[in-house]
Amino acid sequence: MEFRPFRVPLSTRFRGVTERSGVLVRGTAPDGSDAWGEYSPFADYTPDRASRWWAAAMEAANGLWPAAVRDSVPVNSIVPELPAGRAAQLAVANGCTTAKVKVAGTVSLKDDVRRVEAVARALGPAGRVRVDANGAWDVDTAVRSLKELDAAARAGGGGGLEYVEQPCRTAAELAEVRRRTHVLVAADESVRIPGDADEVMRLGAADILVLKAAPMGGVRVCLDVVDRYDVPIVVSSAMESSVGLAAGLALALAVDHLPYACGLGTSALLAADTVSEPLVPVDGEMRLRPLEVIV
Ligand SMILES: O=C(O)CCC(=O)C1=CC=C[C@@H](O)[C@@H]1C(=O)O
Ligand SMILES: [Mg+2]
Numbered sequence: 001m002e003f004r005p006f007r008v009p010l011s012t013r014f015r016g017v018t019e020r021s022g023v024l025v026r027g028t029a030p031d032g033s034d035a036w037g038e039y040s041p042f043a044d045y046t047p048d049r050a051s052r053w054w055a056a057a058m059e060a061a062n063g064l065w066p067a068a069v070r071d072s073v074p075v076n077s078i079v080p081e082l083p084a085g086r087a088a089q090l091a092v093a094n095g096c097t098t099a100k101v102k103v104a105g106t107v108s109l110k111d112d113v114r115r116v117e118a119v120a121r122a123l124g125p126a127g128r129v130r131v132d133a134n135g136a137w138d139v140d141t142a143v144r145s146l147k148e149l150d151a152a153a154r155a156g157g158g159g160g161l162e163y164v165e166q167p168c169r170t171a172a173e174l175a176e177v178r179r180r181t182h183v184l185v186a187a188d189e190s191v192r193i194p195g196d197a198d199e200v201m202r203l204g205a206a207d208i209l210v211l212k213a214a215p216m217g218g219v220r221v222c223l224d225v226v227d228r229y230d231v232p233i234v235v236s237s238a239m240e241s242s243v244g245l246a247a248g249l250a251l252a253l254a255v256d257h258l259p260y261a262c263g264l265g266t267s268a269l270l271a272a273d274t275v276s277e278p279l280v281p282v283d284g285e286m287r288l289r290p291l292e293v294i295v
Helices: 046-063 084-090 109-123 139-155 171-180 196-203 219-228 242-254
Strands: 002-014 016-030 033-041 073-076 078-079 098-102 127-131 161-165 185-187 208-211 233-235 285-287
Touching: 016 046, 033 046, 033 127, 033 242, 046 127, 046 219, 046 242, 073 242, 078 084, 084 098, 084 109, 098 109, 109 139, 139 161, 139 171, 171 185, 171 196, 196 219, 208 219, 219 233, 219 242, 233 242
Parallel strands: 078 098, 098 127, 127 161, 161 185, 185 208, 208 233
Antiparallel strands: 002 016, 016 033, 073 285
């Protein structure tokens, strides 16, 4: 195997992260061709959690992804905390018809509401708007804010929020929010390893699980979680370079039921990439293709 360290800056600071770094691993697929994996755990990962990321990199570098059941997957655009006009532009970038809007950050709820409405308007009636609070609200604030944000999505011409991702920090809080709002609740940070998903499901904490191939330990581990529960999933990235994104894409291509657009459009947030032609959505869809590694 060959190992190549990399470091790529982000073009937009995203949740305190300004660059991504890690190691690309070149291995050999069963058919003898080169296969690449990416190991890029976040700095605050414990060795135990980072070892799952390593397992995902090894699965990729040994060409062990399962067969695809589709050619391409729908991808959502990502709208960070930006003024409404710029947010609306980003929402429809690359032909995406679903947008994920970051909320509950450093600006007021009023600003979040304005942004969600502008995004819903830009996407039009057939568009979908989801919000991600990254666990920032307490339960009461979540319930109150979701009412306003859902109304803003409707005022923009859409059918209301598609779902809210991680409104509060704990799974128990997610369960309570879920009981107190009609907006669907997706668990993201609450599902970092397969055991977490058991806890979320036991507590009735989510309508949807967000699955990220690398932190979970690979594509096959994620498919095991999918098989274990009768719950829709959203495949999302962990802000990897395009080599890592390909693992998320392999998962989304292989899962039987894919009702939601995937959060795999994050190479747009990188100022550079590990491949000559980054994986980006085209007409709102992403497909797997050979990547030329340039690090
Ligand atoms: O879900 C998406 O559309 C893109 C991925 C994404 O938003 C994230 C990836 C990695 C780290 C997170 O802060 C963030 C998220 O909170 O979901
Ligand atoms: Mg999230």
